[in-house]
Amino acid sequence: MLLRHTTKEVKEREGLTINPAKTCQPIGAMYAALGVHGCLPHSHGSQGCCSYHRSTLTRHYKEPVMxxxxxxxxxxSVFGGQANLLAAIETIFSVYDPEVIAVHSTCLSETIGDDLQQITKKAKDDGKIPEGKYVIYASTPSFVGSHITGYANMVVGMAEQFAKSIGEKNDKVNVIAGWMEPSDMREIKSLASRLGVKIVLFPDTSDVLDAPQTGKHEFYPKGGTTIAELISAGDSKCSLAVGCISAEPAAVALDKKCKVPFETVDMPIGLSATDRFIMALSKAGGVKVPDEITAERGRLVDVMADMEQYFYGKKVALFGDPDQLMPLTEFLLDLGMIPAHIVSGTPGNRFEKRMREILERAPGANFRNGAQADMFLLHQWIKNEPVDLLIGNTYGKYIARDEDIPFVRFGFPILDRIGHSYFPNIGYSGSLRLVEKILGVLMDRQDQTALEERFELVM
Amino acid sequence: MQAKVNLPDPSLITEELINKYPAKVAKKRRKSIVVNDPETTPEVQANVRTVPGIITQRGCSYAGCKGVVLGPTRDIVNIVHGPIGCSFYAWLTRRNQTRPETPEHENYITYCFSTDMQEEHVVFGGEKKLKVAIQEAYDLFHPKAIAIFSTCPVGLIGDDVHAASREMKAKFGDCNVFGFSCEGYRGVSQSAGHHIANNGVFKHMVGNNNEVKAGKFKLNLLGEYNIGGDAFEIERIFDKCGITLVASFSGNSTVGAIENAHTADLNVIMCHRSINYMGDMMETKYGIPWMKVNFVGAESTTKSLRKIAEYFGDEELKARVEEVIAEEMPAVKAIIDEIRPRTEGKTAMLFVGGSRAHHYQDLFTELGMTTIAAGYEFAHRDDYEGREVLPKIKIDADSKNIEELKVTADPDLYNPRKTEAELEELKAKGLEINGYEGMMKQMMKKTLVVDDVSHYESEKLIELYKPDIFCAGIKEKYVVQKMGVPLKQLHSYDYGGPYTGFKGAVNFYKDIDRMVNNPVWKMIKAPWEKAESESLEASYVAS
Structure with missing residues (x-):
């Protein structure tokens, strides 16, 4: 057994986290910053932080992560990191010539009290930031929140430090992406274009973390929200925050700074959440939903109806990040499945309250988030009440193998498969793909374990 | 020895690499970029601070301590004291394989333990939570040992992980608990963490069990971390030769084996950079000599086995080693003969680690390939120029902060395995006893040596030299491949391996052949893009 020491008996822990269902803020800030065109993320801390974050993102995307x-x-660490950051800014602009450097803090720089606002101001005053170039920052201490809040904080930084209002609203809608894959951001742009809504999407990692092989390494790939777009976000007529945990804080900041009203929707994972997203986007854009999208929705519902027998009553354990888990849990319920055990390391009352509401349809489900809501606990719950399916990031494969559970990879990080960054995980088409993946593992299981006389040709 | 391939003028290349840097940075980097001469081994600036913002391969002290040295031992519960990330990123990502004796034996490598430090702990101290975590780990698992690793905030807020460990160890009585002050900001790279790990393992583990076990030729394998099963292959060869492996530091190792390591009669060192401290300290305290070996490459494996047999000076062992080599080599030779025509004359660059950039050159040589540029990520001058430069290395402020243990001969256990005269005799026969000649003496004249290469420098090097293969790590993998050059990861082996010993050499030959001759590299341009450039050429010729 790979996890041979995991006991069935659940004992409350207060000090020890085992097999976490989260990681730290700075990696989220780094990921978000890659969604700005011409941006070089910068980690203000020890070398290890940057090295670990780049390695993890690289393993997830199989792409350069600069x-x-x-x-x-x-x-x-004793005298403060100001000199290091100033030197870094100078070196980066001379050697790598970015449009913008997006600095995030770490547990180290936060513990010693480095003030990024003050240091970047000094860099500007000292002439270390060339004309027309930018340095933005976000405070992302690793001892607060999780990778998800780190992402949210960097997106807030983009909104606060770039968006400007010239006082004339244009007809664009800001779509603020929560932590999702480049393929999902691409899907949002495609949906908006098919709806006929003009949007400013930020951040946008498509064409950055799914760049083509051309024989040339583009240090700044063609994708990413441009600075001009980010500045113009202050004059958009409204914002749609896609994800209440990872996107809404930026929408709030934009409203505060530039009076851009906003609405928050769930990430469009599954039927109901995608319905709400499409309604919200069409309302924001003042457009009617075209038949093409209604038909795409219809294809998803068709498969849900035709295959309902394979979903019904199946128990699922899942782990991951709040903005994915909320609509995903709802979708599993819509499919007739039973979410049985759910953990997320990301803390927060709003997330917890919302999950409890969704789980009113699944009495008896175990849910926990925040401290000690880890995969060790999830595994123990599974040992006490087995499930038919496990959904989560790659680390789930150890539980799946030990407990012999069909496993669908979903979330971050996925280190051992490709696809998540190329094919959408959201919208009706992404949901259809998810349904296909779930059916695939459940049906493969049936094929592997059915008695010979009950082996089915047609399913 | 001069390279068979045509190399651009290396002195011009040095200028190319640094001319875009701000003056101060250029001045500093120039000292780390050296045109090699194996006869004179010019000085390479190494183990100095990285320029902020330059985009380095390097990681931190914690990564070197927990990730590299302590990570591979399967029956220690390794608790990381700090915010969640540090433990998360080091969770199973180094591919340290391990093979517990039975399905019931302990193996915590698949687990990730953290105190998940929160803001309140940074403000009010985290020692209390740490002790609770240690207690919970003990109650849940009853392990033989629990190790605590400090991350950056821990040192700054003043949590005393050593005191907490001592207290819990005394409380349990049957569990060894010890801490490491390996905060990420210590030193200038992973290297500081290696040293800190060596000190801790030496102080808290080595020497705890004096039982002398059976075996005629007993050694420890130092600096071999069993990535991709490397240690398994070396173990297989040792077994076949009748050599007893007492402990490995630390691939496929256990607490019990490390506690007993001082009963061996020889330490052989693979990764000199990460573990030479252990060799020195065991030499001083117990009288066990160490010898540099290399099991990467079939020829290198052969040489290393012969050196080991020579050290023990036993005719039967020497004969057995020759038998094993004779048995193993034909299979290796058959593959080499098949592959070599396809790899001969190709070029490689290696920028990785603290030993690998040296060791893997042997495999490329066996493939008929030339290493045209190489450098380490976190090594010191002795790894480049050889240990004879040790007295000349200036100790700077960053190195001074790393504890140097005061080790003396153990009054009861010190037992020199060889006399001074015997050691001198062995050295005269070419055995690297308590010595290491470094990378540069093996590299050809006019090749380039670059320490702590930056992203900018590596892109330039590829542009100027157009190597057939580039060896580095995960962060560089897809950057280099986007340039149309295959990159072999020499930390994770691209999830393959083993690459040590005879079987490993064969794996490597096949992988390199596959990579440098893969048809995909010729498919990058779309047919219409090719057609466009060809028709342009054609029309040009026609006119």
Whole structure:
């Protein structure tokens, strides 16, 4: 057994987290910053942080992930990291010539009290930021929140530090993407274009983290929200925040700074959440939903109806991040499945309350988020009440193998398969893909375990 | 020895690499970029601070301590004291394989333990939570040992992980608990963490069990972390030769084996950079000499086995080693003969690790390929120029912060395995006893040596040299491949391996052949793009 020491008996823990269902803020900030065109993310901390984040993102995307670090040493940790950051800014603009450097803090720089606002101001005052170039920042201490809140904080930084209002609203809708894949951002742009809504999408990692092989390494790939777009976001007529945890804080910041009213919707995972997303986007854009999209929806409902027998009553354990877990749980319920055990390391009352509401349809479900809501606990719950399906990131494969559970990879990080960054996981087409994946593992299981006389040709 | 391939003028290349840097940065980087001469081994600036913002391959001290040295031991519960990320990123990502004795034996490698430090702990201290976490780990698993790893905030807020460990160890009585002050900001790279790990393992584990076990030729394998099963292949060869492996530091190892390591009669060192401290300290305290070996490459494996047999000086062992080599080599030779015509004359660059950039050159040599540029990510001058430069290395502020253990001969257990005269005799026979000649003496004249290469420099090097293969790590993998050059990961082996010993050499030959000759590299241009450039050419010729 791979996880041979995991006990069935659940004992409350207060100090020890085992097999976490989250990671730390800075990696989220780095990911978000890659969604700005011409941006070099910068990690203000020890070298290890930057190295670990780049490695993890690279393993997930199989793509270049460029980012720099302040390379703290013991001296910097004692005397403050200002000199390191100023030196880094100078080196980066000379050597790598980005449009913008997006600096995020780490547990180290936050513990010693480095003030990124003050240091970036000093860089500007000292002439270290060339004309027409930018340095933005976000405070992302690793001892607060999770990778998801780190992402949210960097997106807030983009909204607060770029968006400007010239006082004349245009007819665009800001779509603020929660933590989702480049393929999902591409899908949002495609849906908006098919709806006929003009949007400013930020951040946007499509054409950055799914770049083509051309024989040339584009240090700044063609994708990413441009600075001009980010500035113009202050004059959009409204914003749609896609994800109440990872996107809404930026919408709030934009409203505060530039009076752009906003609406928050769930990430469009599954039928109901995609319905709400399409309604919200069409309302924001003042357009009617075209037949083409209604037909796409219809194809998803058709498959849900035709295959209902394979979903009905199946128990599911899942783990991951809040903005995915909320609509995903709802979707599983819509499919007639039973979400049995759910954990997420990301803390927060709003997330918890919303999950409890969704789970009113699944009495008896175990749900926990925040401290000690880890995969060790999830595994223990599974040992006490087995499930038919496990959904989560790659680390789930250890539980899936030990407990012999069909497993669908969904979330971050996915280190051992491709597809998540190329094919949408959201919208009606992404939901159809998810349905296909779930059916695939459940039916493969039936094919592997059916008695010979009950082996089915047609399913 | 001069490279068979045509190399661009290396002195011009040095200028190309640094001319875009701000003056101060250029001045600093120039000292880390050296045109090699194996006769004179010019000085390479190494183990110094990385320029902030330059985009480095390097990681941190914690990664070197927990990730590299302590990670592979399967029956220690490794608790990371700090925010969640540090433990998360080091969770199973280094591919340290391990093979517990039975399905019931302990294996915690698949687990990730953290105190998940929160803001309140940074403000009010995290020691209390740490002790609760240690207690919970003990109650849940009753492990033989629990190790605590400090992350950046821990050192700054003043949590004393050593005191907490001592207290819990005394409380349990049957579980060894010890801590490492391996905060990420210590030193200038992973290297500081290696040293800190060596010190801790030496202080808290080595020497705890004096039982002398059976075996005529007993050694420890130092600096072999069983990535992709490398240690398994070496174990197989040792077994076949009748050599007893007491402990491995630390691939496929256990607490019990490490506690007993001082009963061996020789330490052989693979990764000099990460573990040479252990060799030195065991030499001083127990009288066990160490010897540099290399099991990467079939020829290197052969040489290393012969050196080991020579060290023990036993005719029967020497004969057995020759038998094993004779048995193993034909299979290797058959593959090499088939592959070599396809790899001969090709070029490689290696920018990785603290030993690998040296070791893997042997495999490329066996393939008839030339290493045209190489450098380490976190090595010191002795890894480049050889240990004879040690007295000349200036200790800077960053190195001074890493504890140097004061080790003396153990009054009871010190037992020199060889006399000074015997050691001198062995050295005269070419055995690297308590020594390492470094990378540069093996590299050809006019090749380039670059320490802590930056992203900018590596792109330039590829542009100027157009190597057939580039060896580095995951962060560089897809960058280089986007340039149309295959990149072999030498930390994770691209999820393949083993690459050590005879079987490993064969795996490597096949992988490199596949990579440098893969048809995909010729498919990058779409037919219409090709057609366009060809028709342009054609029309040009026609006119």
């Amino acid at each position: 980012a720099a670090t302040s390379s703290f040493t013991e001296g910097a």
